[in-house]
Amino acid sequence: xxPATVKLLQKTQLFQGFSAPExxxxxxxxxxxxxxxxxxxxxxxxxxxxxEIGILLAGSAEAVKTARTxxxxxxxxxxxxxxxxxxxxxxxxxSPVAITATAACRVLFLSYRRLLQFSAEDAPLGRxxxxxxxxxISDKYFLLDDRLNLLLQKTIRKRVAAFLLxxxxxxxxxxxxxxxxxxxxxxxxxxxxxxLSREISRMAAEGLLEVQxxxxxxxxxxxxxxxx
Amino acid sequence: xxPATVKLLQKTQLFQGFSAPExxxxxxxxxxxxxxxxxxxxxxxxxxxxxEIGILLAGSAEAVKTARTxxxxxxxxxxxxxxxxxxxxxxxxxSPVAITATAACRVLFLSYRRLLQFSAEDAPLGRxxxxxxxxxISDKYFLLDDRLNLLLQKTIRKRVAAFLLxxxxxxxxxxxxxxxxxxxxxxxxxxxxxxLSREISRMAAEGLLEVQxxxxxxxxxxxxxxxx
DNA sequence: TAAAAACTGTTGCATTTGCAACAGAATCAC
DNA sequence: GTGATTCTGTTGCAAATGCAACAGTTTTTA
Numbered sequence: 443x444x445p446a447t448v449k450l451l452q453k454t455q456l457f458q459g460f461s462a463p464e465x466x467x468x469x470x471x472x473x474x475x476x477x478x479x480x481x482x483x484x485x486x487x488x489x490x491x492x493x494e495i496g497i498l499l500a501g502s503a504e505a506v507k508t509a510r511t512x513x514x515x516x517x518x519x520x521x522x523x524x525x526x527x528x529x530x531x532x533x534x535x536x537s538p539v540a541i542t543a544t545a546a547c548r549v550l551f552l553s554y555r556r557l558l559q560f561s562a563e564d565a566p567l568g569r570x571x572x573x574x575x576x577x578x579i580s581d582k583y584f585l586l587d588d589r590l591n592l593l594l595q596k597t598i599r600k601r602v603a604a605f606l607l608x609x610x611x612x613x614x615x616x617x618x619x620x621x622x623x624x625x626x627x628x629x630x631x632x633x634x635x636x637x638l639s640r641e642i643s644r645m646a647a648e649g650l651l652e653v654q655x656x657x658x659x660x661x662x663x664x665x666x667x668x669x670x
Numbered sequence: 671x672x673p674a675t676v677k678l679l680q681k682t683q684l685f686q687g688f689s690a691p692e693x694x695x696x697x698x699x700x701x702x703x704x705x706x707x708x709x710x711x712x713x714x715x716x717x718x719x720x721x722e723i724g725i726l727l728a729g730s731a732e733a734v735k736t737a738r739t740x741x742x743x744x745x746x747x748x749x750x751x752x753x754x755x756x757x758x759x760x761x762x763x764x765s766p767v768a769i770t771a772t773a774a775c776r777v778l779f780l781s782y783r784r785l786l787q788f789s790a791e792d793a794p795l796g797r798x799x800x801x802x803x804x805x806x807i808s809d810k811y812f813l814l815d816d817r818l819n820l821l822l823q824k825t826i827r828k829r830v831a832a833f834l835l836x837x838x839x840x841x842x843x844x845x846x847x848x849x850x851x852x853x854x855x856x857x858x859x860x861x862x863x864x865x866l867s868r869e870i871s872r873m874a875a876e877g878l879l880e881v882q883x884x885x886x887x888x889x890x891x892x893x894x895x896x897x898x
Numbered sequence: 899t900a901a902a903a904a905c906t907g908t909t910g911c912a913t914t915t916g917c918a919a920c921a922g923a924a925t926c927a928c
Numbered sequence: 929g930t931g932a933t934t935c936t937g938t939t940g941c942a943a944a945t946g947c948a949a950c951a952g953t954t955t956t957t958a
Contacts, residue, residue: 507819509898515822529808529811529812530808532801532804532805532807532808533804533805533808533809533811533812534805535808535809535812538812538815538819558797558800558801559797565790565793569786569787572786572800573760573786575804576760576761576803576804576807577760577761577762579760579804579807579808579811580757580758580760580761580763580807581761581763582811583757583761583807583810583811583814584757584761584763584766586811586814586815586818587766587814589818590814590817590818590821591735591766593818593821593822593860594743594821594860596860596861596862596914596945596946597913597914597915597946598914598915599914623934623935623936624935624936624937625934625935625936632821632822632824633824633915633916634824634915634916634917635935635936636915636916636917636918636936636937636938636939637914637915637916637917639936639937639938640915640937640938640939641914641915642937643937643938655924655936670737824915824916824944825916825943825944825945826944826945827944851904851905851906852905852906852907853904853905853906861945861946862945862946862947863905863906864906864907864908864909864945864946864947864948865944865945865946865947867906867907867908868907868908868909868945869944869945870907871907871908883906899958900957900958901956901957901958902955902956902957902958903954903955903956903957904953904954904955904956905952905953905954905955906951906952906953906954907950907951907952907953908949908950908951908952909948909949909950910947910948910949911946911947911948912945912946912947913944913945913946913947914943914944914945914946915942915943915944915945916941916942916943916944917940917941917942917943918939918940918941919938919939919940920937920938920939921936921937921938922935922936922937922938923934923935923936923937924933924934924935924936925932925933925934925935926931926932926933926934927930927931927932927933928929928930928931928932
């Protein structure tokens with residue numbers, strides 16, 4: 443395995459805390475190999491289950507949910523280091539999303555079953571990997587929960603306020619950037635792009651926030667909080 | 671341990687598939703004992719982390735989320751057999767909810783750390799328990815994801831349609847009941863109770879559904895689907 | 899059993915939002 | 929560099945929703 447790949451794996455939450463030798467030891471028993479995909483190929487079918495955990499080593503991909511109406515909703519963009527199928531592998535659920543390569547991809551697959559069945563001598567390493575997996579799944583749960591709380595807010599203004607207070611909580615009244623375009627933010631907050639723009643403009647006019655593109659500044663967080 | 675308790679535990683997803691002797695074998699190393707709570711006492715503080723998984727053996731409790739505004743939002747009602755703290759134990763996150771006893775409670779606590787560190791001889795049992803835990807967390811993830819999809823619908827009508835199609839998918843055009851009061855359903859769907867009532871009435875008037883209390887019937891599911 | 903509390907449907911009205919269309923700015927591909 | 933594509937803010941208007949108040953019903957509690 444390439445040193446660059448090892449570095450990449452070490453940066454994932456799944457292998458967090460694993461030294462290179464530990465990785466070399468833990469990987470062979472759980473790996474079921476790498477696969478490559480051309481741009482446009484499916485890494486994961488919607489509606490399918492899987493027992494394998496995928497780690498994107500190179501390339502990029504998109505998780506897309508297709509509504510009953512046929513409308514396509516972008517769920518996530520996957521970059522190298524991204525882990526997918528982890529929540530799926532542990533349950534008997536079917537994937538609500540399809541994952542498609544947006545560029546040529548290389549993916550490392552791990553077997554969930556083998557991950558559970560570590561041999562006695564490698565048990566300590568296996569445990570750590572398993573604990574990381576559980577932590578990864580749990581964290582995804584809380585990310586979803588956070589978003590759900592935003593969606594429960596009844597007005598766009600409140601959603602924006604709650605979102606920005608969360609995203610900028612560490613920045614205080616210093617500027618910070620968000621990882622969304624306006625259109626993507628509208629999707630995330632479950633509202634219309636134009637309606638979101640309108641509301642952000644209004645809030646800026648009222649002095650609740652300052653905006654420039656993806657960069658925001660909250661001159662008076664307490665005023666924003668008062669909007670909730 | 672009481673036979674009734676064993677029966678109860680066997681019905682939980684966490685101990686699904688465990689025979690009574692297996693339970694007796696697996697429980698001692700992971701249990702950190704039972705605690706009792708009086709009505710009104712806190713089983714879990716909001717904002718706290720935990721390394722323990724709680725299983726409600728007797729009594730009842732409520733998970734409540736307190737918004738920044740102080741508004742209280744009921745998240746779940748816990749009945750005997752309910753498992754809580756499972757998602758929390760595996761991550762370093764803090765609890766977004768507080769769990770309060772609504773009646774005198776008895777709770778069995780398991781140590782997540784010990785669950786990870788099963789001895790070699792009990793490893794197979796430990797693995798199964800761990801797999802069940804992962805399945806439980808993953809299932810909770812998908813439940814959340816389902817709800818999120820409802821909340822992403824932009825009109826109440828669409829949320830109701832999507833919800834009923836999901837809830838009644840097995841019933842076909844036979845009547846089925848939902849586990850929510852109107853007020854609770856409004857919370858679940860993230861809308862106003864009165865607005866929900868209004869919309870359900872309209873949909874009934876249009877022949878999209880038949881209602882009586884918590885019991886619904888979908889005479890023509892395809893018409894409902896067309897609303898999405 | 900009676901009183902209290904909780905649940906439900908209805909309705910008028912003000913507010914919010916989706917939708918559609920457009921034009922300018924920014925970004926990307928070639 | 930330039931043409932094409934995507935991103936963004938704005939605005940008018942119709943539709944949807946929150947909010948508040950009320951009355952009838954059901955359920956809980958004492």
